Amino acid sequence: MNLKNIDSSLGPYPFENYRSWYALTDFINGQTVERLNPLKGKISAQAELVSMETCLMENEELNATVGCSNSVDREHPIRTRFVDPQGLPIMKIREGYEIRFLAIPQLNANENRVGIDYTDRLERVIRQLNGDWKQLLAEIQFAFACFLIGQVFEGFEQWKRFIHLLCCCPSALGPRSDMFIAFIRVLFFELKECPTDFFVDIVSRDNFLTTTLSMLFANIRDSDTAPPELKKKSMQFKAYLTKEFKWDFECD
Numbered sequence: 453m454n455l456k457n458i459d460s461s462l463g464p465y466p467f468e469n470y471r472s473w474y475a476l477t478d479f480i481n482g483q484t485v486e487r488l489n490p491l492k493g494k495i496s497a498q499a500e501l502v503s504m505e506t507c508l509m510e511n512e513e514l515n516a517t518v519g520c521s522n523s524v525d526r527e528h529p530i531r532t533r534f535v536d537p538q539g540l541p542i543m544k545i546r547e548g549y550e551i552r553f554l555a556i557p558q559l560n561a562n563e564n565r566v567g568i569d570y571t572d573r574l575e576r577v578i579r580q581l582n583g584d585w586k587q588l589l590a591e592i593q594f595a596f597a598c599f600l601i602g603q604v605f606e607g608f609e610q611w612k613r614f615i616h617l618l619c620c621c622p623s624a625l626g627p628r629s630d631m632f633i634a635f636i637r638v639l640f641f642e643l644k645e646c647p648t649d650f651f652v653d654i655v656s657r658d659n660f661l662t663t664t665l666s667m668l669f670a671n672i673r674d675s676d677t678a679p680p681e682l683k684k685k686s687m688q689f690k691a692y693l694t695k696e697f698k699w700d701f702e703c704d
Contacts, residue, residue, distance in 0.1 A: 475641040477597060479590035479634075487587075488594050491548040497603040551598065553610045554580060554591060556617060568667070571623040585631040588614070589638055596642050612660060615639075619668035626677025636685050640692070648697045659699065665690075666701040 489495070535541055557573040581587040592614045598607030618635055625632060643661075672678050672686040693699050 472641070472645075476600075476645070477593050479586050479638070480593050480597075481590065484587060484590040484594055488552050488591065490551055494549065495551060495598060495602050495604060496549070497605075551595075551604070551606060551610075553595065553606070556610075556613045559613070559616055559620070568620045569623050570617055571621040574617055574621045574624055574628075577617070585628065586634075589631070589634055592635075592638060593642075600645060615661070616664050619664040619671075622671040622675060625672060625675045625682065626679070629679050629682045632672075632678075633682050633685055636689050640689060643693070643697075662699045662701060665693070665699075669701050 554577060557570075557576060559570060559573070578585050578588060592611060595607040595610040595614070598604040599611065618632070621628075669686055669690050672683055675683075690701055694701065
């Protein structure tokens with residue numbers, strides 16, 4: 453392929469955005485895309501949702517397994533319904549259209565205090581990635597890009613789950629110091645794309661990031677195994693966020 457001949461027929465590349473885009477996606481590679489991309493190959497902010505009843509009707513094998521049917525006849529006079537505690541139908545993304553994010557072990561969102569250690573769960577996630585922590589950061593970037601560019605809310609939720617997990621792993625700060633140094637850099641460039649009030653919960657007025665990052669900064673500060681470079685990067689990042697966003701990271 454003669455790129456010089458093709459170049460004259462192409463529009464100008466927006467090089468003013470190249471550095472930002474590279475910084476937001478530098479851990480993502482072909483392996484990341486192949487692993488996370490929906491089987492149907494399309495990521496959409498308006499994912500196709502179907503009810504559990506529809507899934508039951510469309511999956512004859514599942515019908516046989518669970519011993520129920522959604523057809524109404526003499527033998528089955530009542531149609532199977534799946535509802536949540538509020539009585540609303542349970543919806544799910546149609547199979548093949550969901551982004552194949554990693555399943556992160558359950559975390560208690562209400563436990564936001566120094567001393568919590570989810571290192572065992574972090575290591576479990578890294579083992580799912582064949583020990584490659586760079587693929588963990590790649591998924592964080594992929595999730596954030598899906599939300600930033602595609603307005604995919606599940607991308608934002610997965611991003612938050614990863615942030616919460618990584619901020620609560622004090623025992624990993626020494627053994628995984630390279631990962632945490634890279635994680636701070638990834639977060640730095642992502643937060644440059646967000647307005648200052650973006651992470652504030654409208655109901656509680658709590659800021660998700662100040663709550664979780666305060667744990668990360670405190671864990672790094674108090675760690676006996678975190679190397680000096682990680683402590684330095686943490687202090688610089690904390691100072692930047694305090695100055696730029698006026699966030700308070702003092703833990704109770």
